[in-house]
Amino acid sequence: MNDDADDRPDEPSRNISGGPGGGGETVVPGDDSEPETRAEAVVDELGAMYWQKAYGGQDGFECLVRTVLSQNTSDKASQPAHDSLMSRYGERGDLAESLANAAQDDLAETIASAGLYNQKSETIIRLANRVVDEYGGEESFDEFVKTGDPDEVRDVLLEMKGVGPKTADCVLLFSGGRGGVFPVDTHVHRIARRMGLAPADADHEQVRQAIEAAVPPEKCGFGHTAMIQFGREYCTAREPACLDGPEACPLVEHCDQVGIDELSGAVVDPAEVVAED
Incomplete structure (x- = not known):
């Protein structure tokens, strides 16, 4: 998913990232104890704003295909492609066998959106x-x-050409239902560094490690989906809500605003702030 998704219309409710109709079972994880880290406090706030769900249960291969379709685009664009693919190839028995025998030109046309x-x-x-x-x-x-062992599953997925850490983690979360998995897409990468939940110059993998170490396993799944929604609605790449004043962002008290200058309105990638120091 790229930052241009911030300028697109609202996402459909049925998508891999969550939402009212996005799958998963609504839960109230853990107890009402005070969060032990700032990252956990942020996730708690996001859960209250959006949804708290336990994920898992999607078919593993279909989830892998669906996540590949979502790469570098929005759910609004990838959802019709997924639906078309399943309509054309998913009713022929084993989906993997059907796609293994597919003509690339036909598949490309099917998923064009x-x-x-x-x-x-x-x-x-x-x-x-x-x-x-x-x-x-x-x-x-x-x-x-x-x-399978989650570490082994992740390693196997990462060995597959075309599967990166975010795709592997989404499969672990949405299909495997594994706790403690916090996939990092562009939104999560931006928000975590902007808020100070991870080092400003951290790469995607370092952001994942920082958040997973600071957020209870049962809260990682909904934290991931809710943070994506927060990135779409409030903490966008170029015009974060805080530029309209602190009252415009519901998480401002937890945020270091790295790379944001409220007075000038300038917004830069947090890593640029580190490079200047």
Whole structure:
């Protein structure tokens, strides 16, 4: 997902990132004790603003495909591509086998709304072939994702060409239902560094490690989805709400505003602040 998603219309409620109809089971995690870290306090506030859900249960291979479709685009664009793909290939039995045998031109046309359709169709067919070759199809792969050792599952996913840390973590969260997994997309990367929850020059992996170390496992899933929504509505890349005054942002008391100058209205990537020091 890229920052340009901030300028798009509201996302549909049915998407991989959460929302009222985005899957998962509504829960009230843990107890009402005071948060032990600022990151946990932020996640608690986000949960109160948006939703608190326990994720898991999606089919592992379909979740992998769906997350590939969401790369470098918004859910508004990737959702129709996913629906078209499932309508064309998901009713032919094993999805992995169906996609492994798909003609790339036909698949690319089917998922065109997601953007980068030539690259994504090539990736999906390659992943499908690997799943068929190594697991015999989607059923055994799904079982591995849901019951295998989380570190092993993550390592296997990261070995697959076209699968990065965010994609692997989304599969662990939305399919495996693994606690303590906080996928880092562009929104999470920006917000965590801007707020001071991670070092200003941290890369995506360092942000993930910082948040997962500071947020209870049962709160990571909804923290991830709610932080994405907060990034769309309040903490956008170029015009964060705090530029309209502290009262405009519901999380201002938790935020270091790294890279934001309220007086001049200047907004830069937090890493640029470190580079200047």
